[in-house]
Amino acid sequence: MRIRITLLLVLSAALALANGAAAQTTGAITGTVADEHGRALPGVTVEVTSPNLQGTRAVASDERGVFRFPFLPPGVYRARFTLAGFSTVEQEGITVGLGRTVTLQIGMLGAVEASVTVSGTPPLIDVQSTEVGGNLPSRSFLDLPNGRNFLSVVRVVPGTSNDGGGTMVYGSSGWDSTYAIDGVNTTSIMHGFSGKELNVEFVEEVQAKTAGYQAEYGRSMGGVFNVVTRSGGNAFHGDVFGYYFADSLQASPEVSSATSLLGSGSYLVDSFVRSDLGADLGGFLVKDRLWFFGAYDRVVNDTDVTPSMDYSRYGGPSTGQVYENRMTRDLWAGKFTWRISDSHSLILSAFGDPDSTSGALVGNLAGWMNASFRGLNGEESTFLGEVTYGGTDFVLKYEGLLGSRFAASAQASRHRESSFTAGQDMGSVQSWDYTTPVTFETGNWMTRGGFGIYGNGDFWRDSVRADLTTFGLRLLGDHEVKVGAELERVSMDYSTAWTGGRVISILCMPGHVS
Numbered sequence: 001m002r003i004r005i006t007l008l009l010v011l012s013a014a015l016a017l018a019n020g021a022a023a024q025t026t027g028a029i030t031g032t033v034a035d036e037h038g039r040a041l042p043g044v045t046v047e048v049t050s051p052n053l054q055g056t057r058a059v060a061s062d063e064r065g066v067f068r069f070p071f072l073p074p075g076v077y078r079a080r081f082t083l084a085g086f087s088t089v090e091q092e093g094i095t096v097g098l099g100r101t102v103t104l105q106i107g108m109l110g111a112v113e114a115s116v117t118v119s120g121t122p123p124l125i126d127v128q129s130t131e132v133g134g135n136l137p138s139r140s141f142l143d144l145p146n147g148r149n150f151l152s153v154v155r156v157v158p159g160t161s162n163d164g165g166g167t168m169v170y171g172s173s174g175w176d177s178t179y180a181i182d183g184v185n186t187t188s189i190m191h192g193f194s195g196k197e198l199n200v201e202f203v204e205e206v207q208a209k210t211a212g213y214q215a216e217y218g219r220s221m222g223g224v225f226n227v228v229t230r231s232g233g234n235a236f237h238g239d240v241f242g243y244y245f246a247d248s249l250q251a252s253p254e255v256s257s258a259t260s261l262l263g264s265g266s267y268l269v270d271s272f273v274r275s276d277l278g279a280d281l282g283g284f285l286v287k288d289r290l291w292f293f294g295a296y297d298r299v300v301n302d303t304d305v306t307p308s309m310d311y312s313r314y315g316g317p318s319t320g321q322v323y324e325n326r327m328t329r330d331l332w333a334g335k336f337t338w339r340i341s342d343s344h345s346l347i348l349s350a351f352g353d354p355d356s357t358s359g360a361l362v363g364n365l366a367g368w369m370n371a372s373f374r375g376l377n378g379e380e381s382t383f384l385g386e387v388t389y390g391g392t393d394f395v396l397k398y399e400g401l402l403g404s405r406f407a408a409s410a411q412a413s414r415h416r417e418s419s420f421t422a423g424q425d426m427g428s429v430q431s432w433d434y435t436t437p438v439t440f441e442t443g444n445w446m447t448r449g450g451f452g453i454y455g456n457g458d459f460w461r462d463s464v465r466a467d468l469t470t471f472g473l474r475l476l477g478d479h480e481v482k483v484g485a486e487l488e489r490v491s492m493d494y495s496t497a498w499t500g501g502r503v504i505s506i507l508c509m510p511g512h513v514s
Contacts, residue, residue, distance in 0.1 A: 024207075025183050025228045025347070025397070027096035029069040031104030033061045033081060040065030041083060041108060048094075050077040051233055054339040055288040059404065068471065070407045071345070071399040074098045074137065074205045074228060086110050097135040098205040098228055132211040133157060133223070138204055138230070148243070148276060148299075150198050150206050150227050157208040160223065166193030169210045169223035176222035182229055182335070182349040184395045184413045189459040189490060194225070195417045196393065197353040201241055201280055202295045202333045204230045216467075216484065229349060231337050232291030236283035243276035266375030267362050270304040270322050278331070291337040299329040305360055307376040315379050315448075323360035323376065323384075330354050344400040352392040361385050361421075378447030385423040385451060391416040391459075410466035418458045423451025457494035463487070 033044045044061040052075030061067045077094040086108040096102055134157040146152045151167055154160060159170045166174020175192035178185065188195030209217065209224040217224050247269075278297030285292060303325045312318035333351040340346060360383050362374050374383045395413035402408055467484025 024099040024226060025073075026071045026399070027074055027098060028072055028101040029077065029079065029094060029096060029104065030101055031067060031106060033065045033067065033083075033106045033108060035086070036107060036109050041086070044081055044083045044086075044108070047080045047082075048072070048077050049080075050075045050096075051235075052231065053077070054291065054337065054345070055342065057342070062404070070401070070469075071409070072096050073231060079104065081106055081108060083108060097137070098207040099131075099209070099226060100135060100207075131209050131213050132159075133207065133209045133213075136206045136208075138200070141200060141206075146200060148199050150200060150203055151194055151225070153200060153203075153206050154208045154225050157210065159210045160208060167223065167225060169208075172222035174222070176220065178217070178220040178222075178224045179227075180225070181227045181351065181393065182347075182395055183397055183411050184349075184393045184415050185461060185463065186393060186415055188417060189415075189461055189492065190417065190419070190457065190494075195391075195415065196351070197329065197331060197355070197390070198227065198229075198333070198351060199276075199278070199297050199299075199331050201239060201278060201297065202229050202331070202351070204228050216482075229333050229335060229351065230280070230282060230293050230295070231335055232282040232284055232293045234284055234287050234291075236281070238279065238281035240279045241277070244274070246273045247271045266308055266377045267305045267360075268308050270306045272301070272303040274301045275299070289339050291335075293333070293335045295331075295333045297329075297331040299327075299331065301325075301327040303327075305362055305376060311377055317376055317380070325357065325359040325362065327355070327357040329356075329390075343402075344398070347397045347399070348395075349397075350392065350394045352390065354388075354390040354392075356386065356388045358386040359384065361387060374452075375447065381423060381450055382447045382452065385421065385454075387419070387421045389417070389419040391418055405470055407469045407471075408467070410464075412464045413462070415461040415463075416459065420456045421454040422456075423454060453496060453498050455494065455496040457492065457496075459494070460489075460491045462489045462491075 029048060033041045033046070035041055040061075040063070042061055042063045042065060044065070044067070045058060046061060046067045046069075047056050047058045048069055049056050050073075052073045057069055057072075059067050059069065074096055077096055079091040079094060081089040081091075087110075089106055089108055091104060091106065094102055094104070136153055136156070141153045141156075154167060155162060161168045163174045166179075167177055168174055169177060174194075177187075177193075179187045179194040179196070181196060181198060186194065186196040205228055207226040209226065211223075213224055248271075276297065276299045278295065280293070280295035282291070282293035284290065304322050305325060306322050307317045307319055310319045317323070331351075331353050333349075335347065335349045338346045338348075360376065362376060362383055376383060393413070393415050395411055397409065397411040399409050400407070463486060465484060465486035467482060469480055469482040471480040
């Protein structure tokens, strides 16, 4: 068990609007209003609306003409500026990204009754942040080929690449990065890479922070990958989706090569069928007050494998003998968004990825590191088994404005992951007769002695955090102060055992039998 307490104190040398906890789930709009002579206009009523926002947010510009809107869900916004004796100005097409601040410069004409609508899109660059990275809203990846997981989406951001265990950032390993969904740190407790499967239909926006992020994003030597799931709205919206792929849809030959394992091809993929079916629905229980979103995705991969050579004379399978590997994954997500008042909101989010793989646990078909080294090169007790893994995450988050000078957020979350690996015959222990001459081909391997290593583990990360930001205070000028604290408790219950399985390499030299 490990308990970590972190105190965050962030002093910004320039105006940088706070967006909540370390794993941000919102964006922001800020800016200034001036007359035709460039003089600041205090008291301007600024209203913002969006299909992704509950109700209308309204603030008044301060004595310097500055206005701020923290805690805005990612989406496209419309802003309206009104002041008696001045023209009304409307700004359309304001795209607010996850963890990003949009800065507006608005000019208003005096003694004019007409309304002015500005349809140009504000700059997408966040001029108030030193961060390097990229934002990917759902519309940018849903219609593009991808790996059906948010991690395959972020790898289009410059500086990122796949290293097999996670997402590398400018040369750092995937185990050096931090992964968060809806404010929950979902980095795997056991292995250090992403500890959560989340398909792209559940995602509203993905943000990759690859360099220059603030001190509050600690505990990462690589990048920070931040995801926010979809929410409801004042209109009902839903999707039904399905994907299907099989060896019968491939051009001939259906099987092109053996899978390399431990230096030799120990099995061939005989056939496979992959299906991915799901649906989602979002809407409202009370308009502008209580929204909901729910989604489910069933993924099934059936793969038939056969040995690449005859192992029957050593007690293993023969060429042409087919074994099934079946993986099933039940992905789900749900969210409730409650607008308590014009200045306070609560968000409850949950998502899970229970997963099971059974049959021939060979190569990367096993889906779990404990079983990833196996092949069809031994008795059935050495490769037949079952792997279950996955978990459930919960987070309850508060966001609120405390007057015109303070913004506060707080959240409590739990990340859970589990794994269980078991062989079909856990009690099987065989011996090897070294006195029997064999003619094993050079470079091939033989597995004896049972299933080998297996494990059973549960891991939890419970976290409570809160922060408070002040801005616009006269003594601070254009600066802000943000202070926060986090209490994190990491627990694990893990056991592992070894049944005696071992890998034997028999090398035949020319003219010799060994």
